[in-house]
Amino acid sequence: MSNGDQDWPKEGEVLMCTVKKVEKFGAFVTLDEYGDIEGFIHISEVSTNWVKNIRDFFKEGRKVVVKVMRLDRSKNQVDLSxxxxxxxxxxxxxxxWKQRQKAEKLLEMVSKKLKKSPEKTVEEVVDRLLADYPDLYSAFEDVVRNGTQVLTKHNVPKAWVDHLSEVIMANITLPTVTIDGYITMQVFEPNGVELVRGALAELAKPIDGDGDTKTSIQVIGPPRYRVTLEAEDYKTAESMMQSRVGAAEVFLKGHDYRFEFSRSSK
Incomplete structure (x- = not known):
C-alpha cells in the first residue's frame, strides 16, 4: 500500500534498504521507500576500516540503513554508502520504518474490515492525510492527541473515521519524556506540616495546558522531595515543571518558609 512515496530519493537522504545481491566489490539493494528502485553500495563505502569479507556486512534479504551519495536518473543508478x-x-x-510498518498494518486491518481495495484506501485515507502530514504514523499520533476531528477535517469518510479511530486509539501510544526536579521545603510555623502538604498538593494539581502531563512526588526525606514529570516533549515538560513549582511556592506566600528548587539531586 502506498504511503506517499516519491518517485526518486535525494542526495544525502538516509534510506531503509533490503539487500538483494552481494558481490565481491559491493552489494545491490532495493530502496524500500521508493518502489523498490535498485541501488549499489561499493565496497569502499561499506566501512571506515578495511573490509576483508563483504559478507560480514551484508546478507541477502537483510535490512540496511544507508545514505544516498550520487544519483543518475538517466542510468537509473543510485550510489549508496x-x-x-x-x-x-x-x-x-x-x-x-517500524512506525511506518505499524501504521500500514493498522490501516490494512481496517480496510479489510470495510472491504476497501488498496486503491480506494489510498484515495479515501492515505492521500488525504499525507496532504498535511509527513507520514501516516504522524497523522495517527495526532488522532490520539486531538481525537477524530483530525480525520474528519481531512474529509475522511465516516465509515473510516469510526473504525480507524478505534484501532488507532487502541494501538498507538504517544512518545513521552521524563524529567526530575528536587525541592527542599520547610515551614517554620505550628501548622507547618499541613502547609507543606498543601504545597505538595498544589505541585501535583493539574494546570491549564497540561494536556497528558503526569506528575509524581516522592519523599526523599523531609524536607527533601523529588518531583518526576512526564510529558510529550522536553519543552512541555520544562514549562509544566516551572508552572507547578511556582504554584507550590505561591501557596506558601505569607508564611515563614524555606523553598528551594533544583534540577540536580545534590
Whole structure:
C-alpha cells in the first residue's frame, strides 16, 4: 500500500534498504521507500576500516540503513554508502520504518474490515492525510492527541473515521519524556506540616495546558522531595515543571518558609 512515496530519493537522504545481491566489490539493494528502485553500495563505502569479507556486512534479504551519495536518473543508478550513516541516523530510520510498518498494518486491518481495495484506501485515507502530514504514523499520533476531528477535517469518510479511530486509539501510544526536579521545603510555623502538604498538593494539581502531563512526588526525606514529570516533549515538560513549582511556592506566600528548587539531586 502506498504511503506517499516519491518517485526518486535525494542526495544525502538516509534510506531503509533490503539487500538483494552481494558481490565481491559491493552489494545491490532495493530502496524500500521508493518502489523498490535498485541501488549499489561499493565496497569502499561499506566501512571506515578495511573490509576483508563483504559478507560480514551484508546478507541477502537483510535490512540496511544507508545514505544516498550520487544519483543518475538517466542510468537509473543510485550510489549508496553504509559507512557515512551515523548510529543516530540508523536508530532514527529504524524507528521510523517500524512506525511506518505499524501504521500500514493498522490501516490494512481496517480496510479489510470495510472491504476497501488498496486503491480506494489510498484515495479515501492515505492521500488525504499525507496532504498535511509527513507520514501516516504522524497523522495517527495526532488522532490520539486531538481525537477524530483530525480525520474528519481531512474529509475522511465516516465509515473510516469510526473504525480507524478505534484501532488507532487502541494501538498507538504517544512518545513521552521524563524529567526530575528536587525541592527542599520547610515551614517554620505550628501548622507547618499541613502547609507543606498543601504545597505538595498544589505541585501535583493539574494546570491549564497540561494536556497528558503526569506528575509524581516522592519523599526523599523531609524536607527533601523529588518531583518526576512526564510529558510529550522536553519543552512541555520544562514549562509544566516551572508552572507547578511556582504554584507550590505561591501557596506558601505569607508564611515563614524555606523553598528551594533544583534540577540536580545534590
Amino acid at each position: 553504509l559507512k557515512r550513516t551515523t548510529e543516530q541516523q540508523k536508530k532514527y530510520k529504524i524507528q521510523q
